[in-house]
Amino acid sequence: MENDHNDHQHCGDDSDHRHCLEMFNRLSEYLDNELDDITCREIEQHVEKCVPCFSCLQTLKQTVALCKQTTNKPVPKEFSRKLRELIQNIPKTTNP
């Protein structure tokens, strides 16, 4: 990744920190099923032991789920009418 993350304090020693950050950086890819089996298992094993990463995974998962539930607003009728009028009046020269 682009940055060092020396102040991440989830786990104990330096190598734990680095591993923790590596896992943290890949949580979205994990949620999107974009990782190979080995890395998936590595993340699963990590979050079993690291409570902050487990919590981060769950909150991130819920964030994505909420985003996906976002509903669409209706198009204002007046705008829709104007849009159709505009399309209707496009000169033939610019038609496809």
Next chain:
Amino acid sequence: MTTAKNPNRKIIKDKDFELVQAIIAGQYDLFHDLVKRYEKKLYNFSLRMCWDPSDAEDLVQETFLNVVRYLKDFRHETKFKNWLYRIASSTCIKKRRKSKFAPERELSLEEFIPKNQAAAQVQVPDWAKMPLDKLLNEELAEMIHQAILSLPEKYRMVIVLRDIEDFSTGETAQILDLSESNVKVRLHRARLFLREKLKGYFEHGE
């Protein structure tokens, strides 16, 4: 399917194929069907890209005008919907460049990493465990909308295309002309940003 000109060129026959072909062949009146099919989706995409609803309307209008202009060059090498969003996204980026907005800020991962053990969330908060139908209401939907709008544009585009419009990583990369790894980096940061906003909302009512 292949063509005589380039036997290796693949044509994607999606749900819009026949309609688009008919328009290209000269049945211009059918363009209204294309507008009907996509105006709501494009309007909502634009609302998520622009602060001002009238700017969102301008963006939809300009996108459809560009579709009219360039449809004859569309070769069905991608789904029509993906091509349409590519036009919408580039129209949006061009509009932004012309405007007087301040340069975009970068989101760094460090912003989202707890600085010490006390700041790290040691338990899964209640809001992350609740069923979505119990959690979602109008106020939360509006809060999410505002949070998405407050993201820098380059992150906002990626999260809207991936998590709201449901394009894959590959499709999003193609629409925005980015590498897949770049899409993944931006998406992760955008999600972490939104997650922070949700945490603030549920824990402190911010």
